[in-house]
Amino acid sequence: MNASDSDEDIYNERSALVRSESPALPSYIPDSDLTPPNGTPTKRLKAGISRRPGAAAADGGGSDPEVEAEEEELTLKYGAKHVIMLFIPVTLCMVVVVATIKSVSFYTEKTDQQLIYTPFTENTSSVGRRLLNSVLNTIIMISVIVVMTIFLVVLYKYRCYKFIHGWLILSSLMLLFWFSFMYLGEVFKTYNLAMDYPTVGVIIWNFGAVGMICIHWKGPLQLQQAYLILISALMALVFIKYLPEWSAWVILGAISVYDLVAVLSPKGPLRMLVETAQERNEPIFPALIYSSAMVWTVGMASPNETQRSEPDEEAEQSDGRAEPPSRHSRLLPEDEMEEDRGVKLGLGDFIFYSVLVGKAAATGGDWNTTLACFVAILIGLCLTLLLLAIFKKALPALPISITFGLVFYFSTDFLVQPFMDNLAAHQFYI
């Protein structure tokens, strides 16, 4: 396959979108128009309870420590539930990627083709040269991402929604049709099956069209989640194939740092995106994020739907904007039903987690390394969600997990693996 520019674009869009994706802050919830003005006691916000203006006002009045403690408990309890809700899709994505890497050799074959964003080759004679090339590749890649992110933020600021939507649709079209076509072809070649064009055409057409409908319009939640997981896995596989070895690791590290900076620093593009979206009282590209639950507001069906159906590839692309869950306090009398917003995680996070684990599976020693990275990422995700429950604002989901993943990968590959091998060789059990 030719690594065409369109791959790059997809990547750019996705990662760029990732960057620009900013999670909504708690006060930013879709029915934020219902929320009372900022004068609301922070206690209500702290408990992460969704708004019900009248009740909130009434609630805010009596700050009962007991009530507060109960709310905190609820938040933590639901925080735990949301951790699990995110573990499953992240695990699934990684499983798909690792399974493919281990079985379909296409994605681990050495190829001299590289993305144009990583022009420096790694087939150099000396180690120093190779290291230099990978660092240069990383710099180019990260600057491309930064530029795309800023471009996206500018587009968003100037309300060029049509452009953004068109971009997103194009990018998901590419992923759903072209990449899955390639993937299917490789799977058939691996298992030595004959397949004819008409059947393949029908399969890809169905997969792609239903995917577009589910992601960008309306569809069953589970199917939408499944598609998001699948396209993240496909994207991760492309990265694993076309990023040179050392560049991939350096890029992973650099992207985590960039993610941290972009989301948390006051002048970061992603933070600006959040603030702009907040000012306009709009949800930030909901379609590009994996959401673990349906957002709904009692008595406001339509705003939810429109926001659901907004094509937000970028949002999906955004890495690690985990949105804090907001829960209706059952203390509010008029709230009969629960509003469980679930937690949202950007698709870019899925992609980079899977890239890390996939690379570990492709180039690491054996299953020890892969499992270690997998566990590291999940631990990182857990910690990130914990921080989310504590701070209740948009947080980058990449840094902690990727750091743990990298640490575990290198230590397992270079320390634990030889150690275990030696022990086994000498039949020494500990």
Place this chain on the structure above:
Amino acid sequence: MNLERLPNEEKLSLCRKYYLGGFAFLPFLWLVNVVWFFREAFLKPSYTEQLQIKAYVKRSALGLLLWVAVLTTWITIYQHFRAEWGEVGDYLSFTIPLGIP
């Protein structure tokens, strides 16, 4: 998208759109329609639009069965006779298995 929270007219409209969309060579869409609206159509207490939703679900299921039959037949024929068809078989093939069976 949670069906529970949609008003009935919108459910009907969604079901109808999925049904019509399936005619664009999209049996998968019909499958999604059937699975997603099954409970709405058959297991819920009746409401005004339910009859129509039922009709759409049944028709989607019918269309799906038809497609499955056609595809199965074609795949069987292809897999069986591919080698014998020679050039035409290769022309039709997306992947050709290697080796000698």
